[in-house]
Amino acid sequence: MNGRIGLLSNKWKLRLYLLPAIAVTLLLVGHGMWSAVAQSFQTIDGEWTIATYAELFSNHAFFHSLKLTFRVAVLSTLLSLVIGLVMTRMLYELFKDSTLKILVWIPMLIPHFVAGYLVFLFFSQSGLFSSLLYQVGVLESRGNFPVLVQEKFGLGIILTYIWKEVPFVILMLLPVYYEIDHRYSEVVRTLGGSKWDVFKTVELPWILPILIETAVILLAFVASAFEIPYLLGVTRPEMLPVRAYEWFYDGDWSKRPLAFSAMLLPGVLALLLATFSIGAVQKHRLRMIKGRNR
DSSP states (O other): OTTEETTEEHHHHHHHHHHHHHHHHIIIIIHHHHHHHHHHTBOTTSOBOSHHHHHHHTOHHHHHHHHHHHHHHHHHHHHHHHHHHHHHHHHHHHHHTOTTHHHHHGGGGSOHHHHHHHHHHHHSTTSHHHHHHHHTTSOSSGGGSOOOSSSTTOHHHHHHHHHHHHHHHHHHHHHHHHHSOTHHHHHHHHTTOOHHHHIIIIIHHHHHHHHHHHHHHHHHHHHHOOHHHHHHSOSSSOOHHHHHHHHHHSSOGGGHHHHHHHHHHHHHHHHHHHHHHHHHHHHHHHHHHHHHHO
16 A cells, blocks of 8 residues: 555544544643633733742642642552552463453442442441441440541541552553563573562563553542542641632632642643653663564
């Protein structure tokens, strides 16, 4: 075909096919993003100013919310990645010819708000576990059950995100484990290597790109999600999406630019993180493909 189909070359055909998706994305997402950026730099009278960001960076409540958001997002992501990786390594052989893997992905079907409510139902001081331990005599009173939800560290929020995101990590890693040539693992073991040597020299180079991409997705999602922090968090400090929600729906309309600017900053950081990490991942992936084709 010499790179040509009909009157257009394949290159222009590809651009033509992508045009509707790009146009819809720019129209919906682009317009929404521009509206948020514009309103973060405008007063309620429509005047352009950077005073909103100056006020934001001098606001102690914002930094407390930012610190809590960073802690919850990082811990949830790291723990989900570790647990998901361990489960994938243990179970990928079993899942290869079995439909049991569907059971692992069931939590993905449950909405996040429902997952948060279930964590509250089971792990609160008046929940099912505290009642069970009280009934069997382990606890003298249900008040002795450790505070796991609606406390300042965000344990209940982290627990909910781990439960919800571990299946997503397994879903991302499972195809990669099936692509790995495990004959290299046998070579490492034959040469006296341990399980850690097998993981470090054979598995990690292949799963590292997908681990980084999954981490970026989870970080961005957890840092911007609203429903679980709203249900399981405390009044002060609250996570950044809840803080932005309060500013937006506050009776004082002059705080609405603060809400937009508070949510734009994590979005910009996530975009920069995605740009740099995906660039590095692509270079690593190309090196792996070239090495495999030799």
